[in-house]
Amino acid sequence: MAQHTLEVLVENSPGVLARVSGLFARRAYNIERLTVGPTANPEVSQMDIVVSVEGHALEQVIAQLDKLINVIAIKEIKPESAPEVHDTQPDYQN
Amino acid sequence: MSQVTGAQSLVSSLEAAGVDVMFGIPGGAILPAYDPIFDSKIRHILVRHEQGAGHAATGYAQVTGRVGVCIATSGPGATNLVTPLADAAMDSVPMVAITGQVPSLAIGTDAFQEADIRGITMPFAKHNYLITDPADIPRAIAEAFHIASTGRPGPVLVDIAKDALQKMTEFNYPTSVNLKGYQPRLEPNAQAIADAAALITQSSKPVFYVGGGVIKADANRELLEIANLLGAPVVTTLMARGAFPDSHPLHLGMPGMHGTVAAVTALQKADLLITLGARFDDRVTGKLSTFATNAKVIHCDIDPAEIHKNRFADVPVIGDLKHTLQALIPALKAALAKNKPDLTAWLRQMNSLKSTYPLGYGQPSDGSLSPQYVIERLGKISGPDTIFTSGVGQHQMWAAQFINYENPRTWLNSGGLGTMGYAVPAAMGAKVGAPDTTVWAIDGDGCFQMTNQELVTCALNDIPVKIAIINNESLGMVRQWQTLFYEGRYSNTSLESKRVPNFPMLAEAMGCVGLSCERPEDVDATIEKAMNINDQPVVVDFRVHRDAMVWPMVAAGTSNDDIMIARETAPDWDSQEL
Numbered sequence: 199m200a201q202h203t204l205e206v207l208v209e210n211s212p213g214v215l216a217r218v219s220g221l222f223a224r225r226a227y228n229i230e231r232l233t234v235g236p237t238a239n240p241e242v243s244q245m246d247i248v249v250s251v252e253g254h255a256l257e258q259v260i261a262q263l264d265k266l267i268n269v270i271a272i273k274e275i276k277p278e279s280a281p282e283v284h285d286t287q288p289d290y291q292n
Numbered sequence: 293m294s295q296v297t298g299a300q301s302l303v304s305s306l307e308a309a310g311v312d313v314m315f316g317i318p319g320g321a322i323l324p325a326y327d328p329i330f331d332s333k334i335r336h337i338l339v340r341h342e343q344g345a346g347h348a349a350t351g352y353a354q355v356t357g358r359v360g361v362c363i364a365t366s367g368p369g370a371t372n373l374v375t376p377l378a379d380a381a382m383d384s385v386p387m388v389a390i391t392g393q394v395p396s397l398a399i400g401t402d403a404f405q406e407a408d409i410r411g412i413t414m415p416f417a418k419h420n421y422l423i424t425d426p427a428d429i430p431r432a433i434a435e436a437f438h439i440a441s442t443g444r445p446g447p448v449l450v451d452i453a454k455d456a457l458q459k460m461t462e463f464n465y466p467t468s469v470n471l472k473g474y475q476p477r478l479e480p481n482a483q484a485i486a487d488a489a490a491l492i493t494q495s496s497k498p499v500f501y502v503g504g505g506v507i508k509a510d511a512n513r514e515l516l517e518i519a520n521l522l523g524a525p526v527v528t529t530l531m532a533r534g535a536f537p538d539s540h541p542l543h544l545g546m547p548g549m550h551g552t553v554a555a556v557t558a559l560q561k562a563d564l565l566i567t568l569g570a571r572f573d574d575r576v577t578g579k580l581s582t583f584a585t586n587a588k589v590i591h592c593d594i595d596p597a598e599i600h601k602n603r604f605a606d607v608p609v610i611g612d613l614k615h616t617l618q619a620l621i622p623a624l625k626a627a628l629a630k631n632k633p634d635l636t637a638w639l640r641q642m643n644s645l646k647s648t649y650p651l652g653y654g655q656p657s658d659g660s661l662s663p664q665y666v667i668e669r670l671g672k673i674s675g676p677d678t679i680f681t682s683g684v685g686q687h688q689m690w691a692a693q694f695i696n697y698e699n700p701r702t703w704l705n706s707g708g709l710g711t712m713g714y715a716v717p718a719a720m721g722a723k724v725g726a727p728d729t730t731v732w733a734i735d736g737d738g739c740f741q742m743t744n745q746e747l748v749t750c751a752l753n754d755i756p757v758k759i760a761i762i763n764n765e766s767l768g769m770v771r772q773w774q775t776l777f778y779e780g781r782y783s784n785t786s787l788e789s790k791r792v793p794n795f796p797m798l799a800e801a802m803g804c805v806g807l808s809c810e811r812p813e814d815v816d817a818t819i820e821k822a823m824n825i826n827d828q829p830v831v832v833d834f835r836v837h838r839d840a841m842v843w844p845m846v847a848a849g850t851s852n853d854d855i856m857i858a859r860e861t862a863p864d865w866d867s868q869e870l
């Protein structure tokens with residue numbers, strides 16, 4: 199299975215790590231690695247999440263993550279190219 | 293600004309959010325809030341079990357389209373709300389639950405009546421809050437109502453530490469809510485609308501696959517318009533009964549495990565599913581890999597995470613369904629003006645299935661009462677404006693099948709979670725939301741024994757609901773599976789509820805009128821008698837025969853192609869031109 203790195207900006211609110219890790223657990227997505235760190239904005243933290251999924255499952259992970267109210271933005275970091283910004287409309291970017 | 297308690301700030305916030313009624317039970321941690329509730333113009337209905345408060349909030353929300361509100365204390369009060377919150381999440385019901393929490397310094401110490409209700413509800417609540425600072429109360433309430441009622445609706449829990457309710461604060465209700473991480477998309481993408489319209493004109497076997505989202509979006513008029521415009525058949529899922537009139541000639545009925553042959557087959561044989569606010573639930577699709585294998589999919593939904601979740605969508609359209617249909621209708625009109633597909637053969641095939649395989653049932657040979665007959669008569673006698681709620685089981689499926697729904701928000705049931713015990717408290721909430729409408733709960737003898745205590749609440753609070761217990765003296769749906777899949781070994785499904793309890797006496801004890809009926813010739817008169825009692829709740833014990841089964845049926849995990857219309861009886865496919 200391919201590994202994908204997601205850079206997730208979250209509100210720095212209590213429980214946000216539990217929300218994110220709980221989502222991965224209950225939807226049976228495999229987390230390979232998860233790190234949390236501060237950003238320049240004290241109200242926002244950044245989570246770097248490495249997941250192993252294929253194809254549409256990645257879109258599902260991103261869409262489900264984006265449903266969390268405390269998740270502000272999600273970027274997929276492609277190994278050799280510029281980061282791909284995901285919004286939640288999989289096939290039509292507005 | 294003058295100083296008020298956090299509790300007063302909470303009640304003022306609820307008033308500012310437009311709450312007119314809430315259902316709940318007080319207790320230690322939430323007690324400070326109950327003092328200002330005493331003076332508030334908000335009607336508080338004191339229930340007998342918090343589960344009843346939660347389902348009542350759902351019933352109220354499903355009927356009115358507004359946010360349903362329930363309130364409970366910490367620990368057991370809060371955990372009793374877990375089932376209705378999970379239920380509301382599965383059926384996308386806008387709900388706000390307020391719970392008291394132990395004082396902030398006691399959190400994490402296993403204090404008396406401490407339960408981490410935020411943690412417990414995290415997996416399914418649309419969002420939740422733990423408030424320990426009274427200054428945060430107005431913002432949390434404003435956000436909770438905003439989140440619950442916008443986008444894909446859902447339940448939001450606000451857990452408030454007792455000391456935050458007691459401390460002094462300023463009441464300052466926000467005029468707007470701005471959440472960085474939550475901006476539901478209402479307007480569909482123009483290209484998606486154009487693609488959807490184009491795909492529809494290329495289809496010769498389209499079906500409107502209609503889910504509960506159409507009702508949530510108040511898009512039933514738009515649905516009627518687009519269905520008439522295209523002239524394609526329509527199926528309405530369990531959550532969408534009433535979204536499209538059952539009397540409409542294009543309506544093929546309900547699809548799914550207990551759907552009509554015509555509705556199930558329409559999805560299977562379609563070349564295009566125009567999916568509106570539905571989510572490809574396993575109870576609709578049957579074995580997913582064999583579901584509608586030749587169909588392209590247009591999937592219109594407000595929740596982007598539904599797209600491609602169970603079924604790949606050729607054209608996803610994300611947005612509020614009302615906006616989506618309002619954009620799609622003119623686009624489709626223009627496209628059809630250039631290229632109108634001929635649907636005659638398709639409609640002929642579907643109408644042939646509809647007339648060959650109507651829903652039906654056999655009358656018991658011993659002259660005893662047939663449950664389907666009772667339910668059919670309830671629908672006929674009380675008419676299309678009546679609101680029906682149901683429990684979960686055979687009676688639920690018959691209520692979905694044998695009552696004609698003509699209007700949205702007249703059929704309330706627990707579709708996603710399948711919560712036994714939903715019917716009575718949901719009927720209570722529905723009647724509070726629509727006091728001038730007749731509300732019938734069609735309940736099972738098993739389900740009724742889970743939540744009937746709320747009839748006391750109804751009796752004392754002038755909430756005259758009507759309950760039809762379909763008493764087959766068993767956990768009928770489970771018994772049906774035992775008949776079909778466990779060689780008739782009826783392990784623990786006999787309730788003996790024709791012996792105990794005596795339902796009419798139980799009803800009378802709770803301040804309701806109790807009636808009983810066990811002969812077909814008495815059904816109409818009993819229903820009419822119940823219809824004429826409007827100053828008290830009424831409970832009718834319909835003592836039906838216990839071997840009736842729900843048909844058609846697609847057995848769990850099998851393909852919709854293997855639908856059975858009776859035991860070991862498949863439709864005669866050879867005689868159908870498909």
Ligand SMILES: Cc1ncc(C[n+]2csc(CCOP(=O)(O)OP(=O)(O)O)c2C)c(N)n1
Nearest residue numbers: 685686687712736737738739766767768769
């Ligand atoms: C809370 C809960 N427990 C168990 C079940 C499993 N279950 C589904 S239907 C059913 C039987 C319901 O019996 P009854 O209310 O008498 O309805 P009937 O099927 O007889 O019409 C059971 C036990 C459930 N859906 N919900």
Ligand SMILES: [Mg+2]
Nearest residue numbers: 736737766768
């Ligand atoms: Mg029963």
